[in-house]
Amino acid sequence: xKDNIIVETLNPLRFEQIWPWVLAIxxxxxxxxxxxxxxxxxxxxxxxNWMAKTQKDELLKKHDAELDDLKKQTSLIxxxxxxSNEAHKNEIKTTIVxxxxxxxxxxxxxxxxxxxxxxxxxxxxxxxxxxxxHDLAEKLGELPNLSPEESE
Numbered sequence: 001x002k003d004n005i006i007v008e009t010l011n012p013l014r015f016e017q018i019w020p021w022v023l024a025i026x027x028x029x030x031x032x033x034x035x036x037x038x039x040x041x042x043x044x045x046x047x048x049n050w051m052a053k054t055q056k057d058e059l060l061k062k063h064d065a066e067l068d069d070l071k072k073q074t075s076l077i078x079x080x081x082x083x084s085n086e087a088h089k090n091e092i093k094t095t096i097v098x099x100x101x102x103x104x105x106x107x108x109x110x111x112x113x114x115x116x117x118x119x120x121x122x123x124x125x126x127x128x129x130x131x132x133x134h135d136l137a138e139k140l141g142e143l144p145n146l147s148p149e150e151s152e
Contacts, residue, residue: 085128088123088127089129092121092123092124092127093129093133095120096117099140100136100139104139104140104143107143108145108146108147109140109143111145114141117140118141121137
């Protein structure tokens with residue numbers, strides 16, 4: 001019989017009449033939860049997690065910007081190294097041509113000068129040089145190693 005009284009009491013109520021009360025009770029429960037120590041601790045942990053994520057995101061943005069700067073600096077350094085290598089390669093080429101002209105004019109080359117030129121040529125090829133300098137270095141190696149006076 002008790003069950004029938006509850007059913008008869010709730011039966012004429014409709015959802016439109018009940019939902020404001022349900023909402024008010026839920027809000028009251030939520031307020032009491034927040035007011036309790038466990039509720040405060042829970043909200044604080046949520047806030048800390050959100051702050052930690054925000055700080056992490058800011059650090060990631062900062063590191064990304066630093067990486068972009070490093071990429072730009074590295075690119076500039078690489079360009080400067082390439083220009084420097086090209087200039088050094090041209091200096092070696094000029095030296096080998098000048099030495100070739102001198103030693104072919106006198107008709108012989110001492111072993112020390114030949115060794116220096118061969119080392120310059122090795123550096124030249126290591127820097128990517130690959131022109132007619134190879135032929136000049138070979139021809140210098142074919143020259144006699146003694147002066148005409150010494151060979152007599």
